[in-house]
Amino acid sequence: MSASDWTEERTELLKRLNAQGKSSGQIVKVLRAVGMTEVTRSAVISKIDRLREADQAFERPEPWTPSLDNRPDWLRLNIQGKAA
Numbered sequence: 001m002s003a004s005d006w007t008e009e010r011t012e013l014l015k016r017l018n019a020q021g022k023s024s025g026q027i028v029k030v031l032r033a034v035g036m037t038e039v040t041r042s043a044v045i046s047k048i049d050r051l052r053e054a055d056q057a058f059e060r061p062e063p064w065t066p067s068l069d070n071r072p073d074w075l076r077l078n079i080q081g082k083a084a
Contacts, residue, residue, distance in 0.1 A: 018048055
């Protein structure tokens with residue numbers, strides 16, 4: 001994989017997929033589908049890191065956190081440990 005494989009179009013696609021919260025593995029699958037047959041997960045991670053260093057405004061996806069408010073009622077427990 002050489003630096004010339006990262007065209008502006010492919011770099012923009014990488015940025016878009018990363019901003020959508022896609023994993024490196026998912027991004028690799030998309031890039032391979034558009035012709036970057038030799039791209040690796042490591043290359044994707046390195047490119048994202050270089051883009052972040054060059055542009056601190058590069059979007060980082062928000063980390064996923066489970067919401068406790070979306071649990072079914074039977075799963076919620078009150079302070080005494082009894083179902084709500």
